Amino acid sequence: MSFRKIEPTELPGNIIDEVCNKWMLLSAGSASDFNFMTVNWGMMGELWFQPAVTVYVRHSRHTINYMENHDMFTLTALKPGHQDALNLAGSKSGRDIDKLKESGLTAAFVDGCPTFEEAAYTIVCKKMYASEMPPENFLDKEIFDKAYTDTDYHKMYIGQIVAAYVND
Numbered sequence: 001m002s003f004r005k006i007e008p009t010e011l012p013g014n015i016i017d018e019v020c021n022k023w024m025l026l027s028a029g030s031a032s033d034f035n036f037m038t039v040n041w042g043m044m045g046e047l048w049f050q051p052a053v054t055v056y057v058r059h060s061r062h063t064i065n066y067m068e069n070h071d072m073f074t075l076t077a078l079k080p081g082h083q084d085a086l087n088l089a090g091s092k093s094g095r096d097i098d099k100l101k102e103s104g105l106t107a108a109f110v111d112g113c114p115t116f117e118e119a120a121y122t123i124v125c126k127k128m129y130a131s132e133m134p135p136e137n138f139l140d141k142e143i144f145d146k147a148y149t150d151t152d153y154h155k156m157y158i159g160q161i162v163a164a165y166v167n168d
């Protein structure tokens, strides 16, 4: 395992395919206490003159506590062959289990931020903006009704991409 710094524009693969179809891990916290979860809703591009990502975290997620309490977060694409870990991270809560142990993943840290030895690449982000997504702001009620059958709304976090690493 060797994380090599690249420019965000050099990220491998098709990011839409990576997020939507292959899924990524959102992680936040410190070396002594962090949490992670599978995500497949996210945006990546440029905002406020810099490369940026947006992630959407429902209030029920344990990960939201870590997103709230830390300035940084990472998005990690795993190498192929870790679908079981992605399934677990996307269905079990770090509130209830030792997610790292159960997933079989191995923690690694880049710039002090949590990621995994099994990473294909990791994007390190610094929170720039966080916002609730109030029901009254939805312009398409059908989308709202489909996404929110209860009141477990998302909070959005926009992060500046401060570094990107591929794992050779």
Ligand SMILES: Cc1cc2nc3c(=O)[nH]c(=O)nc-3n(C[C@H](O)[C@H](O)[C@H](O)COP(=O)(O)O)c2cc1C
Residues within 6 Å of the ligand: 023, 035, 036, 037, 038, 039, 040, 041, 042, 056, 057, 058, 060, 061, 062, 063, 064, 086, 087, 088, 089, 090, 091, 092, 093, 094, 095
């Ligand atoms: C493919 C997939 C994508 C997901 N995307 C999101 C997402 O973008 N936002 C979110 O809040 N939850 C998402 N989830 C659900 C969380 O990953 C799941 O609830 C997880 O168990 C939360 O863990 P935590 O409680 O330890 O934070 C997704 C789950 C899967 C399987």
